[in-house]
Amino acid sequence: MYEYNQNFFKDTQGYLFAVQGEKIEKYRRTHPNADLISLGIGDVTLPLAPVIVQALVKASEDMGNAQLFHGYGPYAGYEWLRSDIIEHDFKSRGVSLDLDEIFVSDGAKSDCGNLCELFSASNRIAVCDPTYPAYIGANILYGRGGTFDMQKDVWDDIVYLPCTAENAFVPELPEKTADIIYLCFPNNPTGVMISKERLQRWVDYAVKNRALIIYDAAYEAYITDTDAVHSVYECEGAKECAVEIRSYSKVAGFTGMRMGYIVIPKTVRNEQGSLNALWGRRLGVKYNGAPYVIQRAAQAVYSSEGHNQVMEQIAYYMNNVRYIVQELKKLGYTVYGGKNSPYAWLQTPHGMSSWDFFDYLLDKAHVIGTPGSGFGPSGRGYFRLTGFGSYENTVKAVDRIRKYIG
Amino acid sequence: MYEYNQNFFKDTQGYLFAVQGEKIEKYRRTHPNADLISLGIGDVTLPLAPVIVQALVKASEDMGNAQLFHGYGPYAGYEWLRSDIIEHDFKSRGVSLDLDEIFVSDGAKSDCGNLCELFSASNRIAVCDPTYPAYIGANILYGRGGTFDMQKDVWDDIVYLPCTAENAFVPELPEKTADIIYLCFPNNPTGVMISKERLQRWVDYAVKNRALIIYDAAYEAYITDTDAVHSVYECEGAKECAVEIRSYSKVAGFTGMRMGYIVIPKTVRNEQGSLNALWGRRLGVKYNGAPYVIQRAAQAVYSSEGHNQVMEQIAYYMNNVRYIVQELKKLGYTVYGGKNSPYAWLQTPHGMSSWDFFDYLLDKAHVIGTPGSGFGPSGRGYFRLTGFGSYENTVKAVDRIRKYIG
Numbered sequence: 001m002y003e004y005n006q007n008f009f010k011d012t013q014g015y016l017f018a019v020q021g022e023k024i025e026k027y028r029r030t031h032p033n034a035d036l037i038s039l040g041i042g043d044v045t046l047p048l049a050p051v052i053v054q055a056l057v058k059a060s061e062d063m064g065n066a067q068l069f070h071g072y073g074p075y076a077g078y079e080w081l082r083s084d085i086i087e088h089d090f091k092s093r094g095v096s097l098d099l100d101e102i103f104v105s106d107g108a109k110s111d112c113g114n115l116c117e118l119f120s121a122s123n124r125i126a127v128c129d130p131t132y133p134a135y136i137g138a139n140i141l142y143g144r145g146g147t148f149d150m151q152k153d154v155w156d157d158i159v160y161l162p163c164t165a166e167n168a169f170v171p172e173l174p175e176k177t178a179d180i181i182y183l184c185f186p187n188n189p190t191g192v193m194i195s196k197e198r199l200q201r202w203v204d205y206a207v208k209n210r211a212l213i214i215y216d217a218a219y220e221a222y223i224t225d226t227d228a229v230h231s232v233y234e235c236e237g238a239k240e241c242a243v244e245i246r247s248y249s250k251v252a253g254f255t256g257m258r259m260g261y262i263v264i265p266k267t268v269r270n271e272q273g274s275l276n277a278l279w280g281r282r283l284g285v286k287y288n289g290a291p292y293v294i295q296r297a298a299q300a301v302y303s304s305e306g307h308n309q310v311m312e313q314i315a316y317y318m319n320n321v322r323y324i325v326q327e328l329k330k331l332g333y334t335v336y337g338g339k340n341s342p343y344a345w346l347q348t349p350h351g352m353s354s355w356d357f358f359d360y361l362l363d364k365a366h367v368i369g370t371p372g373s374g375f376g377p378s379g380r381g382y383f384r385l386t387g388f389g390s391y392e393n394t395v396k397a398v399d400r401i402r403k404y405i406g
Numbered sequence: 407m408y409e410y411n412q413n414f415f416k417d418t419q420g421y422l423f424a425v426q427g428e429k430i431e432k433y434r435r436t437h438p439n440a441d442l443i444s445l446g447i448g449d450v451t452l453p454l455a456p457v458i459v460q461a462l463v464k465a466s467e468d469m470g471n472a473q474l475f476h477g478y479g480p481y482a483g484y485e486w487l488r489s490d491i492i493e494h495d496f497k498s499r500g501v502s503l504d505l506d507e508i509f510v511s512d513g514a515k516s517d518c519g520n521l522c523e524l525f526s527a528s529n530r531i532a533v534c535d536p537t538y539p540a541y542i543g544a545n546i547l548y549g550r551g552g553t554f555d556m557q558k559d560v561w562d563d564i565v566y567l568p569c570t571a572e573n574a575f576v577p578e579l580p581e582k583t584a585d586i587i588y589l590c591f592p593n594n595p596t597g598v599m600i601s602k603e604r605l606q607r608w609v610d611y612a613v614k615n616r617a618l619i620i621y622d623a624a625y626e627a628y629i630t631d632t633d634a635v636h637s638v639y640e641c642e643g644a645k646e647c648a649v650e651i652r653s654y655s656k657v658a659g660f661t662g663m664r665m666g667y668i669v670i671p672k673t674v675r676n677e678q679g680s681l682n683a684l685w686g687r688r689l690g691v692k693y694n695g696a697p698y699v700i701q702r703a704a705q706a707v708y709s710s711e712g713h714n715q716v717m718e719q720i721a722y723y724m725n726n727v728r729y730i731v732q733e734l735k736k737l738g739y740t741v742y743g744g745k746n747s748p749y750a751w752l753q754t755p756h757g758m759s760s761w762d763f764f765d766y767l768l769d770k771a772h773v774i775g776t777p778g779s780g781f782g783p784s785g786r787g788y789f790r791l792t793g794f795g796s797y798e799n800t801v802k803a804v805d806r807i808r809k810y811i812g
Contacts, residue, residue: 001585002616003525003528003529003676003678004526004678005523005525005684009679041478043477045475045477046472047472047475049470053469053470056466057466060463061463063454064459066451069659069662071450072447106694112692113691113693114692117411119409120412123409141688141691179407179408211408253477255478256478256697256698258512258694258695270407272409281417285519285544285546286515288512288515288664291663291697291700293462293466293663294697294699
């Protein structure tokens with residue numbers, strides 16, 4: 001008789017965005033005429049930039065031409081894309097990388113999850129609290145959670161790194177040693193950035209404790225501070241202890257296109273060997289590369305025209321989130337973020353719980369946000385709104401909050 | 407200190423197609439003027455059919471239009487694609503399935519590998535011998551291989567089901583009980599088909615022993631026998647014990663597009679629960695769906711024009727493989743397959759080993775094939791050629807074999 005992986009039965013309340021989606025679906029069914037505005041799940045709303053569409057159409061036409069058709073591609077992605085990545089995302093920041101240190105994938109969520117396969121169950125992971133829930137969700141499936149404490153809302157084998165107003169949402173080094181540390185900056189959900197000096201402290205910690213940092217830089221393109229660190233590899237020693245995850249979802253509106261990449265320097269290794277080689281083995285056995293046409297579309301992001309067009313879109317979203325932060329502050333809300341990221345992180349009014357505020361906002365204002373408690377216990381009493389709506393909807397949503405919530 | 411998953415260090419000779427690729431690369435480097443013809447790795451050569459290109463271009467243009475843009479999609483794929491799948495791939499064969507029993511993915515290789523995550527390490531797997539190597543490769547990463555016996559070329563915890571000329575390449579029920587059984591028909595690499603009656607025996611075995619069948623029907627579109635079984639669900643009881651994997655790679659030339667799907671009936675369950683629910687959980691945590699534009703391209707395969715165009719391509723490849731089989735037989739080779747699949751499976755001449763024949767054929771005739779021994783011990787002394795080349799190259803390759811190999 002076949003038997004399941006028991007870790008799949010370790011469940012809590014389900015994946016945040018799935019639960020949120022069900023609630024919204026139910027509300028829609030019972031209120032079919034409600035004009036809902038979503039500032040909830042971090043999905044983009046602007047269409048792909050013209051240069052990207054052109055590249056996608058051209059690649060699609062290539063696929064119908066015997067001379068230009070592309071079948072199976074390299075598991076790690078085409079070299080022309082990987083060399084553009086190195087040139088534009090890293091060399092420009094003073095970071096040098098080799099082609100075989102870049103692995104193109106079908107997105108950061110997949111990479112986050114799949115990385116978990118490479119490690120033994122015994123590793124202790126550390127996550128920011130609040131955090132993007134997929135980091136924990138995937139580790140649970142690989143037996144690294146321990147037991148879930150319903151009251152504290154934590155897994156007892158996981159090290160939570162509180163990110164609160166008191167520490168300006170930047171985590172302190174942990175007391176309990178962690179083997180694998182997830183850091184995401186600009187942060188989802190709080191929207192804050194880490195300084196290079198603080199990030200260097202984490203790199204030093206990892207080198208000293210022979211820990212691995214998984215640095216999620218999915219929102220890197222939203223950084224506006226001129227002195228901010230864009231890649232973990234700007235820190236000394238990071239090439240010995242860190243992998244970096246990037247995504248085209250938020251840079252170029254690729255949420256429905258599915259593409260990201262992971263950087264694994266060959267110098268990231270422990271006594272057992274090189275992580276880069278392990279990832280390569282995984283790809284050889286379980287993956288066949290990302291679609292040719294999507295890789296061509298991603299390449300267009302690096303053309304000067306493409307860069308200008310996506311930066312215009314990012315400026316549009318940033319304008320939205322700045323508007324949210326500014327107007328909610330006027331209403332007396334305590335709001336963070338909205339500077340180097342598309343997220344506003346606010347305290348719920350009148351001490352409401354995150355989910356109560358979700359329901360209240362949905363019902364009274366027909367505005368969808370994301371409950372902070374879904375990102376971890378330190379997110380309790382917080383709420384996330386995003387700048388990914390249209391400007392018109394953003395203004396309308398804020399108007400409704402002003403009118404119906406106050 | 408972080409620790410790796412020890413299963414990643416259980417290696418044999420590396421993934422067949424990677425090793426083969428390296429050998430070819432090396433030959434190219436040392437013989438830059440050699441005009442190599444590849445009838446090796448099962449990659450297609452015809453460009454995408456016109457209707458598919460049109461759909462892909464249209465979807466690409468949609469992505470640049472605010473009204474038609476698609477961001478995050480359903481993890482399991484868009485309903486319009488899943489309903490077309492049910493209608494055309496199953497209902498037409500008398501099989502009824504629900505929408506939530508179909509999961510669209512980025513390809514059969516990923517599905518084969520990812521399925522492994524859902525089961526405990528203790529399951530004993532059974533594979534046809536010879537077999538598509540990724541089934542074993544992925545299970546090794548999840549601790550289900552045991553120890554590799556270099557001499558016998560087998561993993562001692564895996565049940566090998568010999569498929570030889572003696573049993574017409576259709577496996578007998580195993581003596582040792584297996585928990586998870588991989589069956590692939592039309593078979594890769596032997597090219598043979600299983601009868602409905604023989605497949606029913608396997609389904610009965612699985613129901614009786616509470617085993618799970620993973621039925622890989624990636625080559626279903628190549629079936630020409632009119633009475634052949636196209637889906638495992640045509641067998642009674644299969645909805646209780648079988649999942650089915652399909653791919654667009656060989657049906658519609660999607661090797662570089664990356665799309666397949668997996669069928670997991672809700673009735674596939676053991677005492678611990680439903681496999682369908684487990685797969686859903688996996689997607690929620692680790693996957694964000696397949697690209698919108700690729701799903702639109704796959705949808706075009708189901709239009710009547712699309713169907714005609716892809717069936718024309720399949721006929722072209724089948725004509726190639728039939729030519730290979732017929733001409734090699736004339737030369738005195740013992741050759742199988744080439745009837746319901748794009749593969750010809752031949753005995754190497756003069757008792758040569760598979761890899762020796764690979765080297766010999768490459769060096770003398772500049773023709774690339776795939777060594778049978780790479781698919782398992784029962785593949786020793788066999789060799790795989792495919793119909794996926796162009797007709798001109800196929801004829802040229804056979805001419806060279808006639809001239810230089812005999």
